[in-house]
Amino acid sequence: MSVRIEHLVTAGTFALDGGVWDVENNVWIVGDDTEAIVIDAAHDATAIEAALGGRTLRAIVCTHAHNDHIDAAPALAEATGAPILLHPDDLxxxxxxxxxxxxxxxxxxxxxxxxxxxxxxxxxxxxHAPGAVCLHAPALSTVFTGDTLFHGGPGATGRSFSDFPTIIDSIRDRLLTLPPVTQVRTGHGDATTVGDEAPQLAEWIRRGH
Structure with a gap:
């Protein structure tokens, strides 16, 4: 019963600072045939529960607390009994x-x-948010980055609770130090690798100033 990574895309809205945008989110399920965790319960608790297929859900992990990453978390927790886990800085x-x-x-x-x-x-x-976290699974050669690092650059820092120099520090010190072959599985859009993103750090910094 080897551990595998499953990917679900759900659609909804992101709302912050008075604006509302249509978005599609990546929901990641990590587990084997009997148990799993969900990373970012976005938009559709019913679809996520169906994808679990009756497995025991050990935790609902929130990479951060923007509404589009947590809106389905309480309903999924109620349906499965799994705890919701969040860094306290994002309360x-x-x-x-x-x-x-x-x-x-x-x-x-x-x-x-x-x-x-x-x-x-x-x-x-x-x-991207004060309590943003990533999850590194060395055995799977994967890091789940939420909205901290995407294919092509850092997550957005133009809204409340965000800061560009801070996200650059996080990416440089915590993510780009991982093995280059590490798969970067993101909160939105396509996956990438640490090795593909690392050479662009200087350009991100230049564009951010």
Missing amino acids: PLWRQTHPDRAPDGELADGQTLTVGGVELTVLHTPG
Whole structure:
């Protein structure tokens, strides 16, 4: 029963600072035939539960608390009994979407989550949001980056709770130090690799100033 990565795309809206945008989100399911974790329960709890296929859901991990990454988390938690985990620095963002329902547990830098015998290490990578995290699974040669790093550059930093120099520091110090072959599985859009993104760091910094 080897651990595998499954990918679901869900559609909805992202809302912040008075604006609303249509978006498609990547939902990642990591697990074996009996148990799994979900990374970013976006938009459609029913579709995510169906993709689990009856497996035990060990945790709903939030890479950050923008509404499009957490809007389906409470419904999925209610349906499965799984705890919602979020870095506490993102609680102010969480409360904008779910003022009456707190997460069930906290994520911390260096914390490890285990599913199917595979460890995922939490990397605190602020910048896109204060409590943004990535999940590094060395055994799967993968890092799940949420909206911190995309194919082609950093996540957006033009809205509340975000900061460009901070996200650059996070990417340079926490992500580009991973093995170049590491697959970067993102919160939106196509995957990439650390090796493909690393040479562009100087250009990102130039464009950001």
